[in-house]
Amino acid sequence: MAIEAASPRRLAILNQKLSPSLPLVAREASVLFDLTSASRAVRPGQEIVSEGKRCNSIFLITDGIAIRYRILRDGQRHILNVVLPGDFAGAVSCRFESALYSIKTLTQATMSSIPLANLIRLFDSHPRLAIKLFWAFSCESTMLAEHLIALGRRSALERVAHFLLELLTRLQDLGLADQHSFRLPLTQEMISDALGLSIPYVNRVLQQLRQDGLVTIKDRTVTVENIEELSALADFEHGYLRPLSIHELLGESA
Amino acid sequence: MAIEAASPRRLAILNQKLSPSLPLVAREASVLFDLTSASRAVRPGQEIVSEGKRCNSIFLITDGIAIRYRILRDGQRHILNVVLPGDFAGAVSCRFESALYSIKTLTQATMSSIPLANLIRLFDSHPRLAIKLFWAFSCESTMLAEHLIALGRRSALERVAHFLLELLTRLQDLGLADQHSFRLPLTQEMISDALGLSIPYVNRVLQQLRQDGLVTIKDRTVTVENIEELSALADFEHGYLRPLSIHELLGESA
DNA sequence: CGGGTCCTTGAGGGCAATCAACAAGTGTGG
């Protein structure tokens, strides 16, 4: 299968992801695609990276949704984050003897793998592009930190509200959600595994959010009826999802 | 104050930090130091980065301990991580309009600031060094992820055990702890703020760990009496703190 | 000695887990 060097679809996703901070030059995008082996389609529910196995590549997801998680010794699952189109998955896993976490698709997905060696070579050949990737990774770190604060210091109600608002905002930034709603195969079990809650309690929290006219989930579609009020409830600020562009960053010193 | 380009102390710390994955060539180290403004001493309890304020530099801590945290609207504090010598602090904060988190020293500390513009320039001038920094940052991301799992799915007892073991291991890797103990101004309030627990409960958990002959904290010194048993209790694997070296990573493909 | 920080202890309560069913929807094969 030939590499579709810079198909409109894939370029669009990448730019939507990176552009808030750093618009890709067209040539850079094609360089990035040259790094990848051919993209492949993946069925829903398939494991891309498996905890405990060696992993030599990172994966660029251009379409579809995945989760990154760990199964604990007692069988419990903890979901670290939701992987959306434009995200690089497995960057951390490939640094270790064996992958620390597993990654699994939730939907039909398209992804290309970037061998680690190619990624490293990129730093030599295209340093400006490397900066952009560097920044994209650090954004994931911020989301983990916010997630951490939610689990450490917020109630179940606040956590669920925060989680849904973060998903809504991220999907909106990708052009994959409209003003108030998004469509995802989001089970209550997933929410509970991401937020450290039990399934029955997530169910009750969602009922309360529905009763209060804040959120409804129906047919795999999450609708945030009242973003203002829900954000206030969750203490949600979308700032952490919107880093400055490189020009703004250097504006004062360059 | 002149820049002490590559004093033995600072070079040693940096190498100890980066070397597990990527030993610094001597010239690279001096390049890194050239990026920094003069190092300065900081008193205990001083805020290096303040949430809500603009931040144009990242900080390399060469001596001393700090914490990165957020104060929530209700006054609660959540500690995201403990910053040890060799860590780069504030890398995430400087990407945003205003810093998302605060960083404060716990002890007397020495740190140099690296203006963001210099860091970015580094990608052009010394790509190999940029890779090493990139890797160092991704390691922090892993620690956040493990922290997240602990808060999401583990009991108070397991969390405290895990937290102390992580600190012990990190300090050992820096040569700042001996086989079973380390010295830190670690209050029970800090532990509670890092793990999402209340102070009284942390107190009770520590008592139980002491009664079980696993951990004692006395005079700011934490002693892990039985590492094996404590690790089993916490389900602690130090693997996530020990990434592969670049040679091991490329061994199969280069 | 007074004030501050930190540690400790007790009583009581609430948030969320656990356990156990059952309902509802979905896909499969007989």
Next chain:
DNA sequence: CCACACTTGTTGATTGCCCTCAAGGACCCG
């Protein structure tokens, strides 16, 4: 077409982990 298994959602009763509130003790330092 229906029986069946399976997943997902829902509800109730009970339990418990951990919080909150409150007070007191230990220690350090000005």
